Amino acid sequence: MTSPEPHQPILDNPFVLDLFAGPGGLDVAGHVLDIPSLGIEWERSACLTRYAAGLDTLHADVSAVRRDAFESLPPEINVLAGGPPCQTYSVAGHGAGRQALDRVKVYIERLMAGDSDHEIDEDLKTLTDPRTALVLEPLRYAIQATRSPNREHRPYDVIVLEQVPAVAPLWEHYAKVLEETGLPDGTKYKVVVGILATETYGVPQTRSRAVLIARREGFGEPSLPVPTHRAYEAKEWNRKNGTGAADQARQPTLDEDTRSGSDEGLRPWRSMRDALANPVGSHRGRTTPFLVRSNYGSSGHPGRRGVRTDRQPATTVTGRISRFVVFEHLDENVVYEGPRFSMNEAGMLQSFPPDYPWSGTAQAQQVGNAVPPLFGAHLLSSALGLLEPDPETLRKPWQRATEEQRAKLRSNGCGAADACTDRCPQAKDQVPPPSSVRPRKGKKEAAG
Known part of the structure; x- marks a missing residue:
C-alpha cells in the first residue's frame, strides 16, 4: 500500500x-x-x-x-x-x-x-x-x-x-x-x-x-x-494587557489582534469567554467579565499560574477545577466573588459539549483527567x-x-x-x- x-x-x-x-x-x-x-x-x-x-x-x-x-x-x-x-x-x-x-x-x-x-x-x-x-x-x-x-x-x-x-x-x-x-x-x-x-x-x-x-x-x-x-504566551499577554487583576478589569473588551501570536492563517486561541459567554442548552452563559484565581500550575509552566481573565484560555483543568475561585467585577473598582465553575462549565473548558451528563462522585476529577x-x-x-x-x-x-x-x-x-x-x-x-x-x-x- x-x-x-x-x-x-x-x-x-x-x-x-x-x-x-x-x-x-x-x-x-x-x-x-x-x-x-x-x-x-x-x-x-x-x-x-x-x-x-x-x-x-x-x-x-x-x-x-x-x-x-x-x-x-x-x-x-x-x-x-x-x-x-x-x-x-x-x-x-x-x-x-x-x-x-x-x-x-x-x-x-x-x-x-x-x-x-x-x-x-x-x-x-x-x-x-x-x-x-x-x-x-x-x-x-x-x-x-x-x-x-x-x-x-x-x-x-x-x-x-x-x-x-x-x-x-x-x-x-x-x-x-x-x-x-x-x-x-x-x-x-x-x-x-x-x-x-x-x-x-x-x-x-x-x-x-x-x-x-x-x-x-x-x-x-x-x-x-x-x-x-495560535499559541498562548503568558509573557506576551501580560506585556500587552497588564499583570494585575485591576489592570485586566479595566479592559472589558479584547481586540483579536492583541491575542499573542501572529502566525498567518491561524485563528486566535479561544478564551474562557469564547467558551462560556453564550447560553447553550442548560448553560445560561457567563456574561459578566470575570477573573479566575488558581494556585495550581498549568502544564508545568510556573508563568501560567495565578490570575487569568475570561479573555484568556483557562489554566490546565485538573481535578481541582471546583476549587478555582471566580471573581466578577461590576466595574473597574468593584470586584466580588461569584459562582465557581459548574461541572458543565468545567467540561466546556475541556471542550466537552454542553450538558454532558457528568455522573457519580468525584466529577471534578473526571473532568480534569x-x-x-x-x-x-x-x-x-x-x-x-x-x-x-x-x-x-x-x-x-x-x-x-x-x-x-x-x-x-x-x-x-x-x-x-x-x-x-x-x-x-x-x-x-x-x-x-x-x-x-x-x-x-x-x-x-x-x-x-
Missing part, C-alpha cells in the same frame, strides 16, 4: 479501543468523527458518566481484560488508543514514574523481545507505585493482538497515545522499538512523537500533552495534527487521514442516553442494568495505595 494523500482515509472502517477511557474524551472525539469506539474504564463513577452519555463501555481493569478476557473484545477493532493514568509521571504527583523511566524502558525492551508476561508481571511488583506500570499496557495490548486467535493474529493498524509531557521519553522509546525492533511477531510501525499545546487546536485551555501516533507499515507515514489556532475531546478529534483525524474536525459539533448540547439505552450499556459493561457485578473492579481496589515517593520539600508542583 502506498502512502496516502493528505486527508485520504487510511482505513475503511476504523473502530477504536480506548484504554483507560475515563468519562469519554476520546470516545466523544470518535463520535464527532463518526467512528465507533469501545472504552475500558475501571473507575465506577466515570463508567456511570459514560453510560449516561451513551458510550460503549467495559467496567473493568485494563490489565485484567488483557490477561483474562482479550478474546472477548470485538475482533474488528483496528485502532488502539488511550491515555494511561498520569499520576506517577505528572509533576503534580509524587514522581515515582519519573524516577522509574529507565526501568520502564527496560520493560519495553523485554516485551518486544517476547519475554513471558508472568515474569514481567512478577518484576513489575517491585515498582514503588504499581500505577507506573500502566504506561506499558498499550504496548502489551498491541502485542496481545498479534497472539489473538479471535483476531486471526492481526495487529492493530493504528495506535494513538497521549500523556503528560514527562512521559515523552517513553513514547520516544516506544517509537524506537516499534520502528526498529518491531513486535515479537515482526510487525513494525511508522511513528511520530511530539509535545502539543491543546490551545493550538481550539481548546479554551492551556494544556501540554505528549502524544504518539503510529501506523502499521504499509499505511503511510503518520504526522502530528497541524495546529489550527479526561482527554479534551476536540484535541482527541484532531489526534484521531491526523492518525486516520481524515479532514480536520468541526469544532461546532462539540458546542451543541449532548443528548443524554435514554434509560433503556443506559440500562443496556450498563448490562454490557457491568453485567446488570442497574448495578455492578462480581466481574467489575471492587471498590476497595479503586484507589491505588499511596506512593512512598514524595515531592522534595519546598518544591512547587504544577499540574500535568
Whole structure:
C-alpha cells in the first residue's frame, strides 16, 4: 500500500479501543468523527458518566481484560488508543514514574523481545507505585493482538497515545522499538512523537500533552495534527494587557489582534469567554467579565499560574477545577466573588459539549483527567487521514442516553442494568495505595 494523500482515509472502517477511557474524551472525539469506539474504564463513577452519555463501555481493569478476557473484545477493532493514568509521571504527583523511566524502558525492551508476561508481571511488583506500570499496557495490548486467535493474529493498524509531557521519553522509546525492533511477531510501525499545546487546536485551555501516533507499515507515514489556532504566551499577554487583576478589569473588551501570536492563517486561541459567554442548552452563559484565581500550575509552566481573565484560555483543568475561585467585577473598582465553575462549565473548558451528563462522585476529577475531546478529534483525524474536525459539533448540547439505552450499556459493561457485578473492579481496589515517593520539600508542583 502506498502512502496516502493528505486527508485520504487510511482505513475503511476504523473502530477504536480506548484504554483507560475515563468519562469519554476520546470516545466523544470518535463520535464527532463518526467512528465507533469501545472504552475500558475501571473507575465506577466515570463508567456511570459514560453510560449516561451513551458510550460503549467495559467496567473493568485494563490489565485484567488483557490477561483474562482479550478474546472477548470485538475482533474488528483496528485502532488502539488511550491515555494511561498520569499520576506517577505528572509533576503534580509524587514522581515515582519519573524516577522509574529507565526501568520502564527496560520493560519495553523485554516485551518486544517476547519475554513471558508472568515474569514481567512478577518484576513489575517491585515498582514503588504499581500505577507506573500502566504506561506499558498499550504496548502489551498491541502485542496481545498479534497472539489473538479471535483476531486471526492481526495487529492493530493504528495506535494513538497521549500523556503528560514527562512521559515523552517513553513514547520516544516506544517509537524506537516499534520502528526498529518491531513486535515479537515482526510487525513494525511508522511513528511520530511530539509535545502539543491543546490551545493550538481550539481548546479554551492551556494544556501540554505528549502524544504518539503510529501506523502499521504499509499505511503511510503518520504526522502530528497541524495546529489550527495560535499559541498562548503568558509573557506576551501580560506585556500587552497588564499583570494585575485591576489592570485586566479595566479592559472589558479584547481586540483579536492583541491575542499573542501572529502566525498567518491561524485563528486566535479561544478564551474562557469564547467558551462560556453564550447560553447553550442548560448553560445560561457567563456574561459578566470575570477573573479566575488558581494556585495550581498549568502544564508545568510556573508563568501560567495565578490570575487569568475570561479573555484568556483557562489554566490546565485538573481535578481541582471546583476549587478555582471566580471573581466578577461590576466595574473597574468593584470586584466580588461569584459562582465557581459548574461541572458543565468545567467540561466546556475541556471542550466537552454542553450538558454532558457528568455522573457519580468525584466529577471534578473526571473532568480534569479526561482527554479534551476536540484535541482527541484532531489526534484521531491526523492518525486516520481524515479532514480536520468541526469544532461546532462539540458546542451543541449532548443528548443524554435514554434509560433503556443506559440500562443496556450498563448490562454490557457491568453485567446488570442497574448495578455492578462480581466481574467489575471492587471498590476497595479503586484507589491505588499511596506512593512512598514524595515531592522534595519546598518544591512547587504544577499540574500535568
